[in-house]
Amino acid sequence: MGSITLEQVTKSFGDVDVIRPIDLTINDGEFVVFVGPSGCGKSTLLRLIAGLEDTTSGRIVIDGKDATEVPPDKRGLAMVFQSYALYPHMTVRKNIAFPMRMAKMDKAEQTRRIENAAAVLNLTDYLDRRPGQLSGGQRQRVAIGRAIVREPAAFLFDEPLSNLDAALRVGMRMEISELHTRLKTTMVYVTHDQVEAMTMADKIVVLHDGIIEQVGSPLDLYREPRNVFVAGFIGSPKMNLLQGEEAQKRGAHTMGIRPEHIDASPTTGTWQGTVGLSEHLGSDTFFHVTMPGLTEPLTVRADGEVNLHHGDTIFLTPDETRIHKFDSAGNRIP
Amino acid sequence: MARAVRPGRKALNTAIAWTIAAMIFFPILWTVLTSFKSEATAIADPPVFLFFDWTLENYETVQQRSNYARHFWNSVVISVGSTILGLMLAIPAAWSMAFVPSKHTKNILMWMLSTKMLPPVGVLVPMYLIFRDFGLLDTRTGLVIVLTLINLPIIVWMLYTYFREIPGEILEAARMDGASLKSEVLYVLLPMAVPGIASTMLLNIILAWNEAFWTLTLTAAKAAPLTAFIASYSSPEGLFYAKLSAASTMAIAPILIMGWFSQKQLVRGLTFGAVK
Amino acid sequence: MATKASRSAARLMISPSVLLLLGWMLIPLALTVYFSFLRYNLLMPGGTPFVGFENYEYFFTDPAFMAAITNTLLLVVGVLVVSVGGGILLALLIDQPMWGQGIVRILVIAPFFVMPTVSALVWKNMFMNPVNGLFAYLANSLGLEPFDFLSQAPLLSIIGIVSWQWLPFATLILLTALQSLDSERLEAAEMDGAGSFARFRFMVLPHMSRAITVVILIETIFLLSIFAEILVTTNGGPGNASTNLTYLVYAQSLLQFDVGLGSAGGVVAIILANIVAIFLMRMIGKNLDA
Secondary structure, three states, X not given: OOOEEEEEEEEEEOOEEEEEEEEEEEOOOOEEEEEOOOOOOHHHHHHHHHOOOOOOEXXXXXXXXXXXXOOHHHOOEEEEOOOOOOXXXXXXXXXXXXXXXXOOOOHHHHHHHHHHHHHHHOOHHHOOOOHHHOOHHHHHHHHHHHHHOOOOOEEEEEOOOOOOOHHHHXXXXXXXXXXXXXXXXXXXXXXXXXXXXXXXXXXXXXXXOOEEEEEEOHHHHHHOOOEHHHHHHOOOOOOXXXXXXXXXXXXXXXXXXXXXXXXXXXXXXXXEEEEEEEEEOOOEEEEEEEOOOOOOOEEEEEEOOOOOOOOOEEEEEEOHHHOEXXXXXXXXXX | OOOOOOHHHHHHHHHHHHHHHHHHHHHHHHHHHHOOOOHHHHOOOOOOXXXXXXXXXXXXXXXXXXXXXXXXXXXXXXXXXXXXXXXXXXXXXXXXXXXXXXXXXXXXXXXXXXXXXXXXXXXHHHHHHHHHHOOOOOXXXXXXXXXXXXXXXXXHHXXXXXXXXXXXXXXXXXXXXXXXXXXXXXXXXXXXXXXXXXXXXXXHHHHHXXXXXXXXXXXXXXXXXXXXXXXXXXXXXXXXXXXXXXXXXXXXXXXXXXXXXOHHHHHHHHOOOOXX | OOOHHHHHHHHHHHHHHHHHHHHHHHHHHHHHHHXXXXXXXXXXXXXXXXXXXXXXXXXXXXXXXXXXXXXXXXHHHHHHHHHHHXXXXXXXXXXXXXXXXXXXXXXHXXXXXXXXXXXXXXXXXXXXXXXXXXXXXXXXXXXXXXXXXXXXXXXXXXXXXXXXXXXXXXXXXXXXXXXXXXXXXXXXXXXXXXXXXXXXXXXHHHHHHHHHHHHHHHHHHHHOOOOHHHHHHOOOOOOOOOOOHHHHHHHHHHHOOEHHHHHHHHHHHHHHHHHHHHHHHHHHHHHHOO
């Protein structure tokens, strides 16, 4: 139940190759996140799995059966859209019932599942309202409810939290994760937000220009990014990537060091620089430090409150065990 | 503009506008009033406006003698019939153009609209002969066919514009929920498109009811709708103004009412979107 | 959703309409052209021999032809001038602040929804009739001779009748376009010192010019085919004074039953309409991308 395999899948729109050949295995019960910048092909990939787009070539296998030619209504998957795509002319109850109605499920069973889903998602009081009368978060839950009652092989989420405000997003993120823990169904989740990816995923697929840059658990990607792109994409604030003398000294074309792995001190350190912008958040302090020989300032994170400001001299010591080295092609040097 | 207008200026505008509007509307008003006069009163010199003996005799006469009811029913059948037939053809076509557009879609739409620009007289001869040979002359069926063909482009166009306002994602969601194409259209698209479909029906009924070329050239006594029936008053005998007025009032009343409610649809449907 | 399956469904769903309209376009048209090359009169027995361009020669040399072309143009231009010119003025008027704007609109729009045969007969009998019509009464009460509109100025009378029907259409369209003009821009212009006439000339008129063009083109398409009004009032007379191309072809085809000649006339009418249609399609095409 719920395993999805992509074999050499490509997708072109006319002359534009949106997805180069991609191979990917999603195991039953996994929470897989497709993440990447705009235009990387993550939504297209999701739609290919859903069946809303045809592959240009390659196979999609769902639960061991070739689903490449199977239409979307017969793949046994459920999808939650970015805009929720609720049926405006139906009540919440009817929205949630719709997939079961299409499956010609027994009425009593339909009612049972609706009530279950409503209880889980806190929708019981809203069952007789129309989508137009609901808030964004409630609509989101109805969309999820509609997906749940089908008991699909896998859930597909297409940037479901993008239309919510920040506070709501954090709450919904946790609810979706809890849902996954409870249902144990495969979930394929698309987002451009790497924080969502890192917090929710069992496995992250980093996409860029139609190819997979890396697949791995969040910590794998954090600790051992395979190339410069992944290194710069995962982690907030971004990893510092330096070229030039310091990199070559360590035998690399580009070296990377995360802001949180650099020690800052007003008095001593390996490198010396001047504080440009400083951001004091209370819990952390971020310094953007200009150094001779570097085109861009280094971002450094310091714990707690540190009393250094614009114009001050600062000394930095990178943790040598946490330095990442990349060759001239951008690939990791082990 | 949220600025106050001098009441004098507003009053002047109102006076001028109401005068002109009254003048424009007058012929219709006069017709309705005359329908309630006796024939003698109708041609009275000087003409009477409101104060006369109102009578319903004309309405009775028209309905009894000239089989008015049949012509009225013909109009209803061909208007509603061609609208329904048109919808059955146009809904799938508009679905395909709105939700699965191809690079030809725009051209097909423009070509469809261009068929409406064919002057009917250009095909009068073959249509007459074809209808004659297939026994369609003076039949409601024949008229329904012709009216459907001439108005199909407008129905397709209007439905297309309404369908485009429906987010495609909702239909995709229906697919993901297990709906077949038929279910998607029946349970999701059509209920959402009801206002648009109703507007289109309204406009088409009006256009078909008032059509005055094919309904005049392809019919005789049996299938003649109201347009042709009224035309028969063009060479009458004796006094007939009051009866003409009664027949006319009954013929135009339904459409006047429908028309007042369909102004927006008219703009959308007849300017092919060139004016918003 | 653009999958192979949905694309083939789409082709299937659109084909009935396309095929029917294609048939409607091609078959009668082809037949008209075919008949135009035959000598074919429904009243005369015998064959329908091929006679080349004979019908066309006949048609073009018929004195009625020149009259019909002239009258067609006069009708179209006449109605356009009155309906579009009047429409602009009416739209401007109705857009002004006033009381009861909704009612004014309804009254002004009404004539468009009256079927052509009703409006023509109402005007012919109750207004223009030289004995019993209201205009005759007005003339008499002013001491003038009643004017027999339909006999003495048939074309002009028909222009009047048809203009009355189309004025609401033009007004409605132009009013819609007018009301879509952003009032803020007009206020800004006023702040910059532009008087009413200047604002009209440099802002309102250009904004409305697209709607005006559309109204002109659409009305022209329909006005080329004026028929019912002529049929029930003058039957094209006296003589050919109010015969337009449409009526001429009708008379030849269904009154004289000279179907060959009528077909030639039909072809001419189609060519004329095509020229107008090309302009209209360009205008619409620009808008379909919007």
